[in-house]
Amino acid sequence: MAGKHLSRWTLVWFGSAMAMLLAGCALGLLGAADPQGWSQGSNLAVVHLFVLGWLCQVMLGALIQFVPVLAARPLAFPGLALPALVATSTGTLALALGFLALDGHQALQPLFLLAPVLIGLGFALVAVMVTATLWHRDSLHLAEVRMVLLALAALVGLWLSGGRMVLALAGLGPAPDLSAMLPLHLLLGIAGWLGLAACGVTYKLFAMFLLAPEQGGRLRGAIFWTAAGLVALLLAALLWLLAGGSAGRATALALALLPLLALLALLYLTEIAQLWKARRRPALEPNMLWSRAALAFLALAAALAIPGWLWGGTWAETAVFVALVGWLSTLTLAQLLKIVGFLTWIQVFAPRIGHQPVPMVQKLGSTRAASACLALWCAGTLAGALSLLGASPAGYRLAMALLSLGALGVGRELIAVRQLAHLPPAERPGQLPHLMLPLLHPRPRAETRS
Ligand code: HEM
Secondary structure, eight states: OSSSOOTHHHHHHHHHHHHHHHHHHHHHHHTTOOOTTTTHHHHHHHHHHHIIIIIIHHHHHHHHHHHHHHHTSSSSSSGHHHHHHHHHHHHHHHHHHHHHHTTTOGGGGHHHHHHHHHHHHHHHHHHHHOHHHHHHHHTTOOOHHHHHHHHHHHHHHHHHHHHHHHHTTTTSSOOOOOHHHHHHHHIIIIIIIIHHHHHHHHHHHHHHHOOOOOOHHHHHHHHHHHHHHHHHHHHHHHHHHHHHHHHHHHHHHHHTTTHHHHHHHHHHHHHHHHHHHHOOOOOOOOOHHHHHHHHHHHHHHHHHHHHHHHHHHHHHHHHIIIIIIIIHHHHHHHHHHHHHHHHHHHHHHHTTTTOOOOOGGGGSHHHHHHHHHHHHHHHHHHHEEEEEHTTTTTHHHHHHHHHHHHHHHHHHHHHHHHHHTSGGGGGGEEEEEEEOTTTTTOOOOOOOOO
């Protein structure tokens, strides 16, 4: 089961990611991310606080916790988790500050150049842990394991494209055509790395939370091979561009892959629908109820990718927004609430089983609070998508406000879960777990046990 073996730093990864999400939302609300000028340094800074600080960090932390479940063996090199966390979080902050050099703050240029080194180090350390855990003949035949390894291959391409664009923007080395590099960067980051890792993890998580029989079979095989073809073509186009190949051909290939991507999303959604039908758990908890909203956003992003492919512009921007904010973030926020509750239960109550009564895992969270903040988040996504399509600055500000409220609500609920605040006092232990350092020293609880 997920979390039976607690990884020591998982909650610190999640805490760091939540802090970056809140920072990104606050900056968006204060107007630092202006949809009328995406290529400004301040916009790029907010975008990367969100994609790298929030989505990538939460995904890397989740993989460190979750790959032992996928491979049914302990995590390899667990001591690398903390250095990887330090490298990715400092690298993300350096990149966000470094982007401001593009707005004329030249003193920040060294941070811009340092950022890809730190981010690459963090990515590499996690890749070593994950690959060494999954690379085993007993697990390599599993489609979900191969999907995560494929996501790591895309992560290499994402880093190469991002690092190369940093060098070009800093005026170092021959400048590749950024307008050709950017679509590859986006496809490798969103569909390749984050998307495929999310698919691999949800295969297992959804089956677990829905009590559904493990799928597999032809459809999953078809999804894997379509995804493998997509990543191989993206990497080939990137290497071609890096080697000085024609920018026009690389862009044409990236655009030609968009319908394939929409097909991949459709196949994945079909498989998840089958899993849903086969479930044995009749009443669903908020994490699964709101995952349905995330999957609906995936369908919407795939649908928007077609006009984005034909006409580009705001259609493409909206597709990217719906994929990052609607699909990947709603899914992550919903599952985070469940996983943090579960890890807290394992940490606090699992050792007491057989010695004293223990509460059910569900009692650690509040269904109403979780649903309220996820509803705000989804409303913010819809408002954001509509405001991008309608070029409405007022609508965009409203969206940022709703997203910020939703993210704050999730943060508050996660703290309540960690402090066991939803449990009646009689069921709480005398000591609370530490907010984020789960396996070090439990913090004494302020109130006494009644
Ligand atoms: C999953 C991870 C990532 C995603 C989803 C992502 C997404 C994006 C997006 C959406 C843009 C365009 C933003 C805009 O036009 O405002 C962009 C641009 C950029 N990204 Fe990333 N990014 C990721 C990781 C990285 C990394 C790791 C680096 C550096 C090591 C990087 C460096 C850059 C640079 C330099 C640009 C500017 C390109 C230009 O001005 O044309 N990105 N990225």
